[in-house]
Structure formats: structure tokens, C-alpha cells
Amino acid sequence: MYQFEKLYINGEWVLPVEEQRAQVINPATETVAAEYVQGGIEDVERAAHAAHQAFPQWANSSSSVRAGYILKIADLMEERSEELALAISTELGMPLHLCRDIQVAGPIEGLRTYAELAVKMDEVETLGNAHIVKTAIGVCAFINPWNYPLHQMIGKIAPALAAGCTMLVKPSEQTPIHSFILADIIDQAGLPSGVFNLLTGPGRIVGEALCTHPLVDMISFTGSNGAGTRVAQLGAESVKRVCLELGGKSPFIVADDVDLEAAVSFGVQDVMLNSGQTCTALSRMLVPEMLYSQAVEIAKNAAESLNVGDPMNANSDMGPMCSKSQRDTVLRYINLGVEEGASLITGGLISSDDCQRGYYIHPTIFADVNNSMTIAKDEIFGPVLCMISYSSLAEAIQIANDSEFGLSAAVWAKDQSAAMSIARKIDAGQVFVNGGEFNYSAPFGGYKKSGNGREWGEHGLVEFVETKAIMR
Numbered sequence: 459m460y461q462f463e464k465l466y467i468n469g470e471w472v473l474p475v476e477e478q479r480a481q482v483i484n485p486a487t488e489t490v491a492a493e494y495v496q497g498g499i500e501d502v503e504r505a506a507h508a509a510h511q512a513f514p515q516w517a518n519s520s521s522s523v524r525a526g527y528i529l530k531i532a533d534l535m536e537e538r539s540e541e542l543a544l545a546i547s548t549e550l551g552m553p554l555h556l557c558r559d560i561q562v563a564g565p566i567e568g569l570r571t572y573a574e575l576a577v578k579m580d581e582v583e584t585l586g587n588a589h590i591v592k593t594a595i596g597v598c599a600f601i602n603p604w605n606y607p608l609h610q611m612i613g614k615i616a617p618a619l620a621a622g623c624t625m626l627v628k629p630s631e632q633t634p635i636h637s638f639i640l641a642d643i644i645d646q647a648g649l650p651s652g653v654f655n656l657l658t659g660p661g662r663i664v665g666e667a668l669c670t671h672p673l674v675d676m677i678s679f680t681g682s683n684g685a686g687t688r689v690a691q692l693g694a695e696s697v698k699r700v701c702l703e704l705g706g707k708s709p710f711i712v713a714d715d716v717d718l719e720a721a722v723s724f725g726v727q728d729v730m731l732n733s734g735q736t737c738t739a740l741s742r743m744l745v746p747e748m749l750y751s752q753a754v755e756i757a758k759n760a761a762e763s764l765n766v767g768d769p770m771n772a773n774s775d776m777g778p779m780c781s782k783s784q785r786d787t788v789l790r791y792i793n794l795g796v797e798e799g800a801s802l803i804t805g806g807l808i809s810s811d812d813c814q815r816g817y818y819i820h821p822t823i824f825a826d827v828n829n830s831m832t833i834a835k836d837e838i839f840g841p842v843l844c845m846i847s848y849s850s851l852a853e854a855i856q857i858a859n860d861s862e863f864g865l866s867a868a869v870w871a872k873d874q875s876a877a878m879s880i881a882r883k884i885d886a887g888q889v890f891v892n893g894g895e896f897n898y899s900a901p902f903g904g905y906k907k908s909g910n911g912r913e914w915g916e917h918g919l920v921e922f923v924e925t926k927a928i929m930r
Contacts, residue, residue, distance in 0.1 A: 675698060678700075
């Protein structure tokens, strides 16, 4: 079992002012995986002062120095990648073999891109008599989610380091194990004291203290819409910059000229990844009426072919939900879908014969869904796919955009130019065409209630930059 006794503040491992402990439950075994200390308001106070004091020197360091630290951290993460993958699999429940690539290798790749982008801070734009320069925004508070914990944490830390910001980092209470390992890696890398500070604790205490602290200049939050709204309200009181990456109910438009087996199988695999606990999951599949019944059958077979089980088993495609409460939430939505008149094609609660312990749910397919149903509107955050038929491409686009969310989407069409045309008409921050892969140099973020601001790539760096015009 993991044991973490101290917080990481001002370059040192320190005891919290008032010691409070919490536990992490392994969702596959329902046993205690870790015990760790939680911080409080006084710990936020000393971390904020440490970050504030460290900011001038770090912000004025050369871009090459900052890039060097980024690369050093990435190298050390790679050396300890198996340790990180095991930690995340233990606290989250994603199969270990998938954690290696998705939860660890991906963030390391993304981190390295910012070693190259740090030099962007040195660029000067000339407009007539004006010289436009960039400066780091200041002290940043990062409040992180539990579903892709290291990925989203690095998505904030990396551009902040490149820009010259200092930071206060709070992991989710459900998945903090990886963050202690990362803090140890950062300490090993020799990052100057106060640049990175790790604070654990409840969102209602530590999170809110971060959002209201007068020395914090920016907040970056990833999580639910309700919590994100609260973060924005708290930050607005002192006019902090707030970057929000919130929920999604992403559509996947399947055109009528496709390899249906390939398209539908892709859609099923996407929504079932990480047991459906993905903000960009393509949870609404839109299929032409003439192909609908065939698509439903393909989806059923694809879902039932997935192996649900022990995250330590290399043959497992899906592990458990992250927590009992998340499993219960997903089951309520499945029951609601049946009540609303959708057809449950396959899935639901896993039987005790399959897994006697753990928060498991079978991959679930709903047919006969319309866009007014709750299961088609709400972010379920579980392995649940809603299949919706459409009669024309114009209707498909209308259905796709008929959502309060706009984080992600996908299109599958034989004609590449037609697919690109459809993608441009969808209200989403990113659209994947014909199985396109995630790109760490591309901006990530959403429209509408899916949030504001962008992460990753040069657009992600901009969130941490103040722009100054110098006229002469």
C-alpha cells in the first residue's frame, strides 16, 4: 500500500499544518490502495507565498534554462514510467497495459513539446512604433481531474513552466498517487524551490482557497460543469484569468458511403476507452436510417467482444469505474434510458460470476435513442453509447450541434473533402476525421458549456502569457 506523509511546498517535503488523512480505494479490488495527508487553508497560504516569491527569478530565467528543466523532468518521468503507470492503474482502474501508453507515454510526449515552445516567449512582434512582448502571467493554481490525472496535470504544468509561471497543483482526491511520484521527480530534477508546489485536499477547502487567494493570478480547472462554474465565480471576484475544460457529449457522424464495420467499431472502442470516463468520448453515434439496424448489430458485437476485468491482466480492454459512486451514477443513467424508451441492446451491471469485486459495468449500447432523451443530453461519463438515426446529412449536423456541450466530435466518410466539410460545420473544439489521432501540438478545448481557453501546443502556451505593447 502507498503511504504519503508530506506535501511538497517550496522545494521541500513538509508536514501539513493540521494533519488530516484520506484514503484511495482501488476500484478493482475495493481495498485501500493508499493513505495520504491532506492540506488545508494554511498550507495553501504558505505554498502561495512560496510560488509568489519564486516567480520573478523563474519568469526572468532564459527560455533555454526552462526548456532544460522540462526535458530533465520528461527524462525522469520516462525512467519511472512503469511506476507511474502502475500507480494510475491502481488508483483509476484503467488496465495497466493501456496506462503505459495513454496515461504516461502520452503526457511525456506532450511535455517534451514545450521544451521547443519555451523560446516563443522570446519573440518580439513589431507593429509600427510598437514592440509586442510576452511575459508570464504569474502564480497559477491547477485543479486536476481523476480520469486522465497525469495527462491533464502535465497539460497545465508544461506550458506554465515554458512560459515562466510558478504553480500550486491540486490533484483529485480520488487519484492523487501519481502526483506524489511526479513531485518526487520534479524534486529530483532540481526545479528551483517554489516553482512547483503540491497540495492535496478537498475541493471545497483547498480548491476554493486556491481560487480566491490574492497571490494567485490564474486558475486552470478540469472537471465537471458544476464545479467549473463555481471556480469561475470564485476567480471572477479578483479578476483572475480562468481556463476551464469541462464536460462533453460528443457526436460521431457516420456518413452513408463508409466502411460501416470500420466506422462503428472505431466509435464503440472510442467510447469504451477508460470505461467511458473520457470527456471527449464519442457518446452519440449518428447513423443514416438505411444503415441503422446494421450499425446497431455491429456495435453490439463490438461491445460484447471487449474483455472487462482485472486491470493487471494484459487481456483486459476495460477495467472498473473509478469509484462506487461513479458506477452507481452510470447505472442510474442506464435505468433512466430504459425508462425513457431507449432499447438496451447490450450491457449494464456486470454479473458477480464475472467479477465478484470491483466497480465494473459492461460496455452498454442503447438504440432507438432520440436527442431529447436524458441519456443523449447528459454527460454520463461511463461506457454507454447512444445510437441515433438521421435521414439527411443536414439533420445529422443539426443533431450533432443540438447540445449544450461542444468539446469534441468525429466524422467518418469515404470522401475526405466531404468529411472535412462536415467537420467545419460541427460546433466543437476538435473534430477527428476518419480515425484521426490526438495531436499534442493541436489546441484542445471546447465550445459552449465545454469550457473556455485551450490546452496543448502553442495555443496552450498563450493561456499563460500576458501581452505587453511597448511604444517608442
